[in-house]
Amino acid sequence: MSTATAPVTAAPASAGVAPPGTLERVADGVYAFVQPEGGWCLNNAGLVVGRDSAVLVDTAATESRTRRLREEVARIVPDGPDHVVNTHFHGDHTFGNGQFAPRAVIVAHEGTRADTAEAGLGLRHLWPDVEWGDTPLTLPTLTFRDELTLRQGDLRTELLHVGPAHTANDVVAWVPERSVLFTGDVVWSGVTPYVLMGSVTGSLKALDRLRALGPAVVVPGHGPVGGPELIDATRAYLVRIQELAADGLRRGVDALRAAREADLGAFGELLDPERLVGNLHRAYAELEGLAPGARIDVAASFKEMVAFNGGLPACHA
Numbered sequence: 668m669s670t671a672t673a674p675v676t677a678a679p680a681s682a683g684v685a686p687p688g689t690l691e692r693v694a695d696g697v698y699a700f701v702q703p704e705g706g707w708c709l710n711n712a713g714l715v716v717g718r719d720s721a722v723l724v725d726t727a728a729t730e731s732r733t734r735r736l737r738e739e740v741a742r743i744v745p746d747g748p749d750h751v752v753n754t755h756f757h758g759d760h761t762f763g764n765g766q767f768a769p770r771a772v773i774v775a776h777e778g779t780r781a782d783t784a785e786a787g788l789g790l791r792h793l794w795p796d797v798e799w800g801d802t803p804l805t806l807p808t809l810t811f812r813d814e815l816t817l818r819q820g821d822l823r824t825e826l827l828h829v830g831p832a833h834t835a836n837d838v839v840a841w842v843p844e845r846s847v848l849f850t851g852d853v854v855w856s857g858v859t860p861y862v863l864m865g866s867v868t869g870s871l872k873a874l875d876r877l878r879a880l881g882p883a884v885v886v887p888g889h890g891p892v893g894g895p896e897l898i899d900a901t902r903a904y905l906v907r908i909q910e911l912a913a914d915g916l917r918r919g920v921d922a923l924r925a926a927r928e929a930d931l932g933a934f935g936e937l938l939d940p941e942r943l944v945g946n947l948h949r950a951y952a953e954l955e956g957l958a959p960g961a962r963i964d965v966a967a968s969f970k971e972m973v974a975f976n977g978g979l980p981a982c983h984a
Contacts, residue, residue, distance in 0.1 A: 684798075685709055685983040688732065690739035691892065694845035696822055698743065699886045700736055702727070706858060706889065706939050708794070708984040710759040713849040713886050714740055714748065715842055717819025723748035723771065724824075724840045724849040725888075726763025728790075728984045730800025733763030750774050750817055752826060753807060754851025754888070755834045756782035758790035759984070764805035774815070775807035776828055778836035783807070793969075794982040829853060829876055831869040831960025833862055833888070841880055848882035854901050856890030859937040863945035863968055866959030867905050867912075874902045890938075904934050908943075912950030922947035923971045941976040944968065 688702035688711075700712040713724035721744045727733040740748060751767045753760055753775040761783055764773050775783070783806055791799050815826045822844050830837035833852035840849040852861065853873050862870050878898050885897045915925030926944045948968045953959065973979055 683981070683983050687735045688712075688727070688739070690714065690742065693884045693886065693892060694842070694847050696819075697842055697845045697847045697884075699849075699892050700739060701892060702732070704938070704983060707980055707982045708759040708790075708797070710852075710888055711886055711890075711892075712736055712760075713840065714743060715819055715822055715824045715840070716743055717822040719820045720749040720818075721747075722817050722819060722824045722840070723751045723767065725754055725760040725851065726751065726767065728759040728762050728802075729798060730763075730766075730802055731798065732984060733766045733802075736763065737766055747771060750809075752817075752824070752838070752840055753779055753783070754838050754840070754849070755779055755830075755836065756786055757834070757852070758786070758788065758802075760851065760888070761805075762788070762790075762799075762802035764807075765801075765803040768805050768808075772809050773805060773807040774809045774811075774817070774826065776830075776836040776838050777810040777812055778830075779834075779838070780807045780810050782834065782836070794979070794984070797982055797984050799984075827876075829873040831866040832873040833860075833865045833870070835865060835960035837865065837873065839877065841882070846881065846883035847886065848877060848880060848884070849886045850877065850888060850898075852888035853877065854885060854887040854897050855937075856887040856893055856897050856900075857938060858887075858889045859934075859939045859942040860901050860904055861939075861942045861945060862905070863942075863949050863963065863965060865949070866953065867908055867946070867950045868953055869959035870905050871902060874898050874905075904937070905946075907931065907934060908946045908950050912947055912954055915947065916951060916954055922951055922968075923975060926975055939980060941972040941980055944972045944975045
């Protein structure tokens with residue numbers, strides 16, 4: 668399911684490296700680690716701190732970025748978190764696990780653990796010029812299938828399986844006492860969503876479920892923190908994807924051509940627009956009967972995203 672084996676012979680990615688992320692307080696005892704620019708491999712993370720323990724939601728892609736995350740967390744929790752939650756298997760959310768284990772228990776959905784083991788460190792091969800550093804593959808040791816509640820004294824971090832959405836087995840972290848929702852890559856902010864390895868229809872169901880929670884603060888997987896409007900914007904984009912896919916199938920054009928001819932309106936201003944191609948591949952497949960979350964040819968789709976972009980998408984990690 669990983670894009671790791673996708674053969675790419677395109678031009679090199681942009682050499683720029685984004686500034687480091689920062690830990691921002693979003694509610695009493697709840698923090699968001701936000702990295703700039705969004706995009707490929709620059710994800711957000713979160714920290715929930717109660718009376719007697721702390722939970723970190725996701726890590727970071729590179730050794731140096733995870734070290735920065737660890738330093739920021741140490742300002743609030745000097746001994747580090749007791750649990751690290753992986754919302755899904757992609758390396759930008761999991762490669763930093765090793766800097767927190769074995770003190771912290773790594774927690775994920777059962778399917779995420781299997782996908783993490785299968786994908787390995789393959790993401791690194793897509794952008795060989797990135798300074799990945801030492802990111803040993805560190806698998807979750809505590810897994811679940813539907814829901815799991817981690818208690819931090821006066822706070823709860825409720826882990827809810829909402830996939831398939833961004834991947835086949837996405838998990839979100841809901842802090843009900845503070846109305847803060849960490850969405851992983853089910854929700855995006857100013858960045859093009861990406862559902863090739865998950866589901867368009869599944870994402871829409873997941874987003875409706877997240878909206879029903881009534882969050883006041885939404886920490887997306889990529890991009891600035893916001894409120895429930897981020898859920899609505901992600902949903903609106905995916906509805907547009909369904910419309911474009913239905914039109915493309917009716918006209919008999921493939922996903923790459925449909926992407927090149929698409930009128931995205933305001934959605935065209937989102938970062939990383941090449942993901943449109945991958946999203947259309949998933950939407951086409953679902954309209955033709957592929958089950959949500961079922962495997963798809965990720966390598967072929969990524970090559971078409973490179974073609975659409977005119978080169979390898981930029982990674983500023």
